[in-house]
Amino acid sequence: MTHELSLYTFKLCPFAHRVRLVLAEKGLSADMIEIDLKNKPDDFTEISPYGHVPLLLHGETRLWESAVIMEYLDEAFPQPPLMPAEPSERAHARLWIDFADSRLLAATHRFIFERDDALRRQLIEQIQDDVRVLDRALQDRKAQGPYLMGARLTLADIALHPWFEQVATLQKLSPFRMPDDCPAISDWSGAVAARPAVRQCARTDEWYEDSYRLYLAA
Ligand SMILES: N[C@@H](CCC(=O)N[C@@H](CS)C(=O)NCC(=O)O)C(=O)O
Secondary structure, eight states, rough: OOOSEEEEETTTTTHHHHHHHHHHHTTTOOOEOOOOTTTTHHHHTTOTTTSOOOEEETTTEESHHHHHHHHHHHHHHHHOSSSOHHHHHHHHHHHHHHHHHIIHHHHHHHHHHHHHHHHHHHHHHHHHHHHHHHHHHHHHHHGGBTTTTTTOOOOHHHHHHHHHHHHHHHHSSSSSOOOOHHHHHHHHHHHHHHHHHHHHHHOOOOHHHHHHHHHOOO
């Protein structure tokens, strides 16, 4: 069956996971096209300008960059809204999406592929500091609700959640450890993980561990 939406994805990609979460929260279905990133098919490289997943096709519209895709889906399919209504809150949600991209996920990506021990230790500290930044914000906003922007789930939570879904595996397969002085993270992460749409897209720690071992060995 052909759907209106097609998503090029890779099962371990946290950026593609975000888009799957947005689709699930909005009750949208899409054709999922799994891409082998170590052996990309020509029909994918022809339409993906950077050779990256996620890539979304919606009719004549072709989009890449997960933050852009998430906002597009939120605007094209407005119910339920996944951005705050008020401009300064919207701007803050975007700051958290940028924090996820330019700090947490970027440092983790560098850490996974870095071989120099001193640099790896530095990156671990950087990632731990980023987790503390998020924890402080969650503590400050706790009275307003369980999510990062308050009572309602937003794209800010969705942008960050895939990292937290994979963190047990990161700890199992590397020397990275979550800082133990972050009391608000587990409540927030638990609230996001408990949502039906998030559970629908979730993978177990065992699944991530097996998949990463296979991927890194290939
Ligand atoms: N900034 C991009 C990052 C996407 C990205 O890095 N995707 C990775 C997989 S997680 C990828 O496709 N890498 C291409 C490759 O490994 O050749 C986004 O937010 O969509």
